[in-house]
Amino acid sequence: MSTRSEQATTGMSDATLLRVAAPGGRRRRLKTSPQTVAMLLPGLAVLAIFFGLPVLDLVRTSLSSWSGIGPREWTGVDNFAEVFSDATIRSALVRSIVMGVGVALGIAALGTVLAAFVSRGLAGSRIYRVLWFLPGVAPPTAVAVFWALSVQPFAGVVNVVLGGVGLGDDHAWLADPSTALIVIIAVGIWQGVGFAFLIILGAMEEVPVSVYEAAMIDGAGGVRSFFQITLPMIRPVLSTVVLLNVIWAFNGFTLVWGMTRGGPGDSTTILPVLVYKDAFESSNFGVAAAVSVVGGVFLLILGFAVYVFGSRKAPDA
Amino acid sequence: MSTQDLTDTPTRRSAPSRRPRLGQLLSQLIAVMWTSLAVLPFLLIILLSFKSNTDIFSNPLGVLHVDWRPENFSEAWSGPPGGQGFVQYVFNSVVVTAIGVAGCVFLGSFTAYFATLASPRVRALVIAGFLAAATLPLIMLLIPYYSAFSALSLLSTPWAVGVVYACLCLPTSVLILHGFYLGFPAELREAAAIDGLGLMRTYLRIVLPLSRGPLVAVGLINGIFVWGETQLAIVLLQAPESRPIPVGLLDFQGQFSANTGAIFAGLTLATIPLVLLYLVFNRSIAKGIALGGVFR
Numbered sequence: 163m164s165t166r167s168e169q170a171t172t173g174m175s176d177a178t179l180l181r182v183a184a185p186g187g188r189r190r191r192l193k194t195s196p197q198t199v200a201m202l203l204p205g206l207a208v209l210a211i212f213f214g215l216p217v218l219d220l221v222r223t224s225l226s227s228w229s230g231i232g233p234r235e236w237t238g239v240d241n242f243a244e245v246f247s248d249a250t251i252r253s254a255l256v257r258s259i260v261m262g263v264g265v266a267l268g269i270a271a272l273g274t275v276l277a278a279f280v281s282r283g284l285a286g287s288r289i290y291r292v293l294w295f296l297p298g299v300a301p302p303t304a305v306a307v308f309w310a311l312s313v314q315p316f317a318g319v320v321n322v323v324l325g326g327v328g329l330g331d332d333h334a335w336l337a338d339p340s341t342a343l344i345v346i347i348a349v350g351i352w353q354g355v356g357f358a359f360l361i362i363l364g365a366m367e368e369v370p371v372s373v374y375e376a377a378m379i380d381g382a383g384g385v386r387s388f389f390q391i392t393l394p395m396i397r398p399v400l401s402t403v404v405l406l407n408v409i410w411a412f413n414g415f416t417l418v419w420g421m422t423r424g425g426p427g428d429s430t431t432i433l434p435v436l437v438y439k440d441a442f443e444s445s446n447f448g449v450a451a452a453v454s455v456v457g458g459v460f461l462l463i464l465g466f467a468v469y470v471f472g473s474r475k476a477p478d479a
Numbered sequence: 480m481s482t483q484d485l486t487d488t489p490t491r492r493s494a495p496s497r498r499p500r501l502g503q504l505l506s507q508l509i510a511v512m513w514t515s516l517a518v519l520p521f522l523l524i525i526l527l528s529f530k531s532n533t534d535i536f537s538n539p540l541g542v543l544h545v546d547w548r549p550e551n552f553s554e555a556w557s558g559p560p561g562g563q564g565f566v567q568y569v570f571n572s573v574v575v576t577a578i579g580v581a582g583c584v585f586l587g588s589f590t591a592y593f594a595t596l597a598s599p600r601v602r603a604l605v606i607a608g609f610l611a612a613a614t615l616p617l618i619m620l621l622i623p624y625y626s627a628f629s630a631l632s633l634l635s636t637p638w639a640v641g642v643v644y645a646c647l648c649l650p651t652s653v654l655i656l657h658g659f660y661l662g663f664p665a666e667l668r669e670a671a672a673i674d675g676l677g678l679m680r681t682y683l684r685i686v687l688p689l690s691r692g693p694l695v696a697v698g699l700i701n702g703i704f705v706w707g708e709t710q711l712a713i714v715l716l717q718a719p720e721s722r723p724i725p726v727g728l729l730d731f732q733g734q735f736s737a738n739t740g741a742i743f744a745g746l747t748l749a750t751i752p753l754v755l756l757y758l759v760f761n762r763s764i765a766k767g768i769a770l771g772g773v774f775r
Contacts, residue, residue, distance in 0.1 A: 194596075198596045198678070199597075201593035201678065202593050202597065202601075202605060204586060204589070204590070205594075205605075206590075206605070208646045209608050209609065209612055209649075209650075212643070212646040213611075213615055213620070215623070216627075217623070219626065223622055223623070230625075230626075276509075276510070279509070285507065289514075290510055291765070292758070293517055294514070295757070295764070295765070296521065296754060297517050297520075299754055300707070300749075300750045300753065301707030301724065301725050301728070301750065301753070302709060302725070303728045303749075304524075304728055304750045307728055308520060308524060309520075310732075312520075316536075318539075322539055322540060352516070352517075355513075360769065361768060361769070384502060385502070409614060409616060413618050413710075415617075415618075415709070415710040416709040416725070419710075420709075420729060433618065437621065454618045457616065457619075458619040461616050
């Protein structure tokens with residue numbers, strides 16, 4: 163019996179071996195049947211029409227001058243020259259980065275801590291698991307409108323609470339250019355932690371219990387096994403979580419628009435807000451498209467960097 | 480290893496758990512604090528939606544001696560003078576979300592399933608394509624979608640935006656469901672083939688009914704996204720009567736500037752039904768996120 167299967171195995175090509183090892187055990191199929199290809203066509207057509215073509219169209223718009231209606235006028239790289247020389251655009255890019263990195267790191271750190279609590283069976287975990295995702299369910303504009311009202315001076319709940327503990331209730335958090343972006347970042351973290359928590363928790367629960375038991379017998383305490391076992395083993399997932407949240411927060415139009423419309427002044431104008439204003443308020447679609455291209459390329463490079471870092475093998479795996 | 484070692488293990492295991500009492504207390508404290516931060520805003524939204532403007536500003540947290548004002552809801556429902564009411568926003572949101580979710584769930588399931596039937600090379604290519612699309616920032620699609628909608632005279636038509644959402648959600652749906660179909664028992668498919676079912680009928684009669692759980696999860700995850708999506712909606716649905724709930728809330732912000740109670744009523748109407756839906760289906764949603772939330 164065993165020799166027969168061994169013979170069969172050695173006779174198979176590498177590709178077939180891969181498939182046998184895959185979950186679900188697909189066998190036989192070395193080539194994709196024409197029928198299967200036909201079934202994949204609708205999905206691939208969507209990829210081409212709704213993702214591929216728009217990117218090409220964006221590049222075309224970024225190389226022209228266009229008011230939103232009528233013909234485009236080819237202007238070459240003029241828009242990009244403007245993007246790289248304009249200080250407003252540069253500082254919007256910096257703000258987007260600050261927002262993306264700030265929100266993503268906050269979410270990853272808090273999500274990891276909370277997931278560690280629950281994966282170690284903290285009392286009440288079953289309820290925490292459900293409740294911590296709640297902020298992620300609410301529509302982002304509702305979140306933005308609610309928190310914007312809550313940080314108003316005097317009457318806003320946040321200020322009422324701050325006043326209650328003696329920290330003063332008169333600070334206009336969103337009207338102050340030095341605090342507005344920080345408030346938005348905090349709200350972004352509040353909304354995003356639940357999703358990250360669930361993903362990180364899933365990764366932590368895949369770490370075999372025996373590894374922790376072995377560490378415990380070797381005398382490692384809770385904190386040490388967290389840093390030396392849990393963190394290294396969930397690193398690939400954690401870096402994906404960071405990457406996705408950087409992308410989402412970098413594009414976090416809704417929170418900013420709902421809370422400050424990019425103000426006061428330009429102090430919370432991140433790239434997507436700038437794109438929106440350039441295109442739909444100033445009818446300057448060419449520059450807006452160029453800004454989108456620069457932002458997209460930036461994210462692409464960043465994503466690649468995080469991907470390379472995250473997919474490096476964890477030391478113990 | 481002697482039997483003594485084996486009997487020793489339980490005592491060893493229980494010893495460290497008694498030690499870090501302080502750590503446990505601290506964890507519980509943080510957990511409780513975060514829970515209240517996550518939950519209290521929702522209770523506050525409900526509370527404030529029943530209060531008069533005066534009370535919202537002078538006594539936001541109180542529950543005694545309050546001038547209760549349920550009229551906030553009827554005002555939000557029928558809208559500010561000269562503006563659209565919540566009822567219109569709900570209608571548009573339902574249209575947009577129904578088309579978006581139904582589209583991405585069915586095409587997503589179809590594509591994910593047949594991708595698992597392809598050869599590993601083709602499968603990897605297809606998945607890489609969807610992965611790239613899933614991480615493509617929305618900021619790059621905004622202007623092209625706008626110009627396409629403008630050229631096709633589709634601006635301010637909710638159903639067309641629903642179609643766009645279906646396509647936008649397709650990559651995530653494919654990636655999550657692909658993870659599920661990879662584990663789909665090949666025996667079932669083979670049995671169906673022996674019974675003479677073709678590829679299509681195998682999918683419709685065997686695969687689809689057996690994937691109801693993941694389909695619900697994918698539908699809910701995308702539903703939450705579509706229901707709250709703002710950036711595209713604000714650009715593609717500019718006519719006031721075509722706007723869905725999220726954009727409507729932003730309009731309320733300006734139009735109800737003297738009636739904060741109505742804004743909170745709007746927030747309650749936009750948020751609490753979703754919260755209830757989540758509380759009913761939270762297991763399914765959590766499972767869906769764990770299945771493919773990180774797109775692997």
